[in-house]
Amino acid sequence: MTRLKSNWIIILSRKNENKTSFIARDAAPLRAQAHLYLRDKIIRGDYKPGARIKERELIETLGVSRTVIREVIRQLETEKLITVEPQVGPRVRIMSASEAYEIYLIRATLEKLAVSLFIENQSEKTLKKLKDSFRQLETSLKKGSPDLIIKQKNKFFGIIYLYAGNQVLSGLIDTLTCQSWRWRTLGLTHPNRDPKRQQRSLKNLSNLYQAILQKDISKATLIIDIEVKDAQDEILRLIKIDTGVE
Amino acid sequence: MTRLKSNWIIILSRKNENKTSFIARDAAPLRAQAHLYLRDKIIRGDYKPGARIKERELIETLGVSRTVIREVIRQLETEKLITVEPQVGPRVRIMSASEAYEIYLIRATLEKLAVSLFIENQSEKTLKKLKDSFRQLETSLKKGSPDLIIKQKNKFFGIIYLYAGNQVLSGLIDTLTCQSWRWRTLGLTHPNRDPKRQQRSLKNLSNLYQAILQKDISKATLIIDIEVKDAQDEILRLIKIDTGVE
DNA sequence: ACTTTAATCTCGTCATACGATATTATTGTT
DNA sequence: AACAATAATATCGTATGACGAGATTAAAGT
Known part of the structure; x- marks a missing residue:
C-alpha cells in the first residue's frame, strides 16, 4: 500500500487541519472523501482483484478513524466492489x-x-x-x-x-x-x-x-x-x- | 418507533445470549440481521417515507451498538432506501x-x-x-x-x-x-x-x-x-x- | 408577537477495549 | 527433516465513552 499524496492527507486529516488551508469548507464528510479515494483505487486497479484491504492499513494511510473506514467498507461492499468474509476482512471483489x-x-x-x-x-x-x-x-x-x-x-x-x-x-x-x-x-x-x-x-x-x-x-x-x-x-x-x- | 418483538431481541442481542438458545450459530454478523430488519421495515412501509430514523432509537430498539447501526445506515444509504443529511441524520427516502x-x-x-x-x-x-x-x-x-x-x-x-x-x-x-x-x-x-x-x-x-x-x-x-x-x-x-x- | 439567546439534541469523528476467529510462528515429536 | 500440536499474533466484530459542530427546540427579552 502506497502512502497518500500530500494533498490527500491535507484533505483527509481534520485533526491537523489548518484553518487557513485552501480546502476550507468541509461540506463532504470525511467518509465521503475516503470512499471516493478507495473506490478510485479499486476501479483503477491499484488494488488487484482478490487483494486484501485491511482496516489498519487504511486507518494509517488515510489518517482517519476506524469508524470512518468501516463505514466506507460497508459502502463499497454494498456497491459490490469488495467482499467481506467475516473474521477475515475485505478484499477486492473478483469478477468472474x-x-x-x-x-x-x-x-x-x-x-x-x-x-x-x-x-x-x-x-x-x-x-x-x-x-x-x-x-x-x-x-x-x-x-x-x-x-x-x-x-x-x-x-x-x-x-x-x-x-x-x-x-x-x-x-x-x-x-x-x-x-x-x-x-x-x-x-x-x-x-x-x-x-x-x-x-x-x-x-x-x-x-x-x-x-x-x-x-x-x-x-x-x-x-x-x-x-x-x-x-x-x-x-x-x-x-x-x-x-x-x- | 415500536418495540421489537421478543424473538428479534433474542436474535439480535449477543450479550445476553443464552448458549442453549435455539438460534445458536452466529454465522450472520449482527449488522446483517439489523440490516435485514430495518430494510424490511422500510420496504413494508412501517417507516413512512420522509420519516426520520435516529441512531439512538435504533440502538435502543435493537439493542446493538452504535457501530453496528451506523454501518447499517451506510448500507441502506448506498441502497438508496434512506438519505442522510449531515448533522441531521437519516430519513426514509422519498421517491418522487x-x-x-x-x-x-x-x-x-x-x-x-x-x-x-x-x-x-x-x-x-x-x-x-x-x-x-x-x-x-x-x-x-x-x-x-x-x-x-x-x-x-x-x-x-x-x-x-x-x-x-x-x-x-x-x-x-x-x-x-x-x-x-x-x-x-x-x-x-x-x-x-x-x-x-x-x-x-x-x-x-x-x-x-x-x-x-x-x-x-x-x-x-x-x-x-x-x-x-x-x-x-x-x-x-x-x-x-x-x-x-x- | 417577534427576535435573540441559551439549552438540548443528533450526528461526525476519534479513541479504547475485549472476545472470537484466522493466520502465523514456535515448539515438540517421530 | 518433515509434520503435527501448540502458542502467539493479527484482524475483525462489537461495545462504550468522549467531544465538537451544526441543527433543533425552548426560554428570555424586547
Missing part, C-alpha cells in the same frame, strides 16, 4: 468472466434504452453537446492514451445518459460501468489486444453518432449490440490467453 | 413520482431481457416450476390477500429471473423492485384502486405465461410493456388523488 459477460449484456440493454430516450428527447442544444464530445473523442482515438480514450468515451456516453432524462438509468449504468471497469481497461490496454478492435470501435461510435443524428432508433440500438458483442468477445479472448486472470 | 416512473421503465426493460433469456434457456424442468408457480398465483389472484398476491407474483417472476441464468440481472431487478415496492403496494391496496386493474393484470400474466410456453419472445416482451404501462398509469392516477403523497 461469466459475471463480466452478464454485466455487459445488461449494460447493452440499458444503453440501448438510454440512446432511445436521448433520440426521443433530443434538442439542438443536446445535439451540439454530443457533437462537441464526439469530436474530442475522435481526436483521442487517433492519438490519445488509453486512459484518455476511456475518459472521452465515457464523456460521450455520459452526455447521452444525461439528456436521456432518466437519472436512475444514468446511475445504474454508471454502477455497472464501475464494476466492469477493470475489464474495460484490460480490453483497451492489453498487449494481446486485437489491433483492429479500436478501428471497429471508432467505426461503431461513428455509426451510432450518425444514427442518433438521423433519429434512427433501431439502427442505433443495433450498433450498440454490435459494439458490446465485440467487447464481450475480446474480453473472453483475453481471458483465455491470460489464464492467470481467473 | 417521476423517479418511480423511471424505475418502472427500467424494470420493464430488464424484465423483458430476463424473459427473453428464460425463453432461450428454458427446459422441461424450468417450465414445470413456472407452471406450478403460475397456478398458485392464479389462485391467489382470485381470493388471496393483496400481500399474498404480491408474494406470488414475485415468486413467479423470481423463477423467470432465476432461470434466465443471469445473476446480476436478478439482483438488479430485485433492487429496483425493492425501491418501487411502496408504490407497488400502494397500487394494490389503495382504496381508490381501479377494480379492473387486477383483472387486466391477471390477463396479462396469463398471456405472458402463454407466450413463454410458445417461446414467443416478441409477444412476451410486448405484454410486459403493456403491463408496466398499466402499472405506471395507475401510479400516476393514485398520485393525483392523494395530493399529500408528494
Whole structure:
C-alpha cells in the first residue's frame, strides 16, 4: 500500500487541519472523501482483484478513524466492489468472466434504452453537446492514451445518459460501468489486444453518432449490440490467453 | 418507533445470549440481521417515507451498538432506501413520482431481457416450476390477500429471473423492485384502486405465461410493456388523488 | 408577537477495549 | 527433516465513552 499524496492527507486529516488551508469548507464528510479515494483505487486497479484491504492499513494511510473506514467498507461492499468474509476482512471483489459477460449484456440493454430516450428527447442544444464530445473523442482515438480514450468515451456516453432524462438509468449504468471497469481497461490496454478492435470501435461510435443524428432508433440500438458483442468477445479472448486472470 | 418483538431481541442481542438458545450459530454478523430488519421495515412501509430514523432509537430498539447501526445506515444509504443529511441524520427516502416512473421503465426493460433469456434457456424442468408457480398465483389472484398476491407474483417472476441464468440481472431487478415496492403496494391496496386493474393484470400474466410456453419472445416482451404501462398509469392516477403523497 | 439567546439534541469523528476467529510462528515429536 | 500440536499474533466484530459542530427546540427579552 502506497502512502497518500500530500494533498490527500491535507484533505483527509481534520485533526491537523489548518484553518487557513485552501480546502476550507468541509461540506463532504470525511467518509465521503475516503470512499471516493478507495473506490478510485479499486476501479483503477491499484488494488488487484482478490487483494486484501485491511482496516489498519487504511486507518494509517488515510489518517482517519476506524469508524470512518468501516463505514466506507460497508459502502463499497454494498456497491459490490469488495467482499467481506467475516473474521477475515475485505478484499477486492473478483469478477468472474461469466459475471463480466452478464454485466455487459445488461449494460447493452440499458444503453440501448438510454440512446432511445436521448433520440426521443433530443434538442439542438443536446445535439451540439454530443457533437462537441464526439469530436474530442475522435481526436483521442487517433492519438490519445488509453486512459484518455476511456475518459472521452465515457464523456460521450455520459452526455447521452444525461439528456436521456432518466437519472436512475444514468446511475445504474454508471454502477455497472464501475464494476466492469477493470475489464474495460484490460480490453483497451492489453498487449494481446486485437489491433483492429479500436478501428471497429471508432467505426461503431461513428455509426451510432450518425444514427442518433438521423433519429434512427433501431439502427442505433443495433450498433450498440454490435459494439458490446465485440467487447464481450475480446474480453473472453483475453481471458483465455491470460489464464492467470481467473 | 415500536418495540421489537421478543424473538428479534433474542436474535439480535449477543450479550445476553443464552448458549442453549435455539438460534445458536452466529454465522450472520449482527449488522446483517439489523440490516435485514430495518430494510424490511422500510420496504413494508412501517417507516413512512420522509420519516426520520435516529441512531439512538435504533440502538435502543435493537439493542446493538452504535457501530453496528451506523454501518447499517451506510448500507441502506448506498441502497438508496434512506438519505442522510449531515448533522441531521437519516430519513426514509422519498421517491418522487417521476423517479418511480423511471424505475418502472427500467424494470420493464430488464424484465423483458430476463424473459427473453428464460425463453432461450428454458427446459422441461424450468417450465414445470413456472407452471406450478403460475397456478398458485392464479389462485391467489382470485381470493388471496393483496400481500399474498404480491408474494406470488414475485415468486413467479423470481423463477423467470432465476432461470434466465443471469445473476446480476436478478439482483438488479430485485433492487429496483425493492425501491418501487411502496408504490407497488400502494397500487394494490389503495382504496381508490381501479377494480379492473387486477383483472387486466391477471390477463396479462396469463398471456405472458402463454407466450413463454410458445417461446414467443416478441409477444412476451410486448405484454410486459403493456403491463408496466398499466402499472405506471395507475401510479400516476393514485398520485393525483392523494395530493399529500408528494 | 417577534427576535435573540441559551439549552438540548443528533450526528461526525476519534479513541479504547475485549472476545472470537484466522493466520502465523514456535515448539515438540517421530 | 518433515509434520503435527501448540502458542502467539493479527484482524475483525462489537461495545462504550468522549467531544465538537451544526441543527433543533425552548426560554428570555424586547
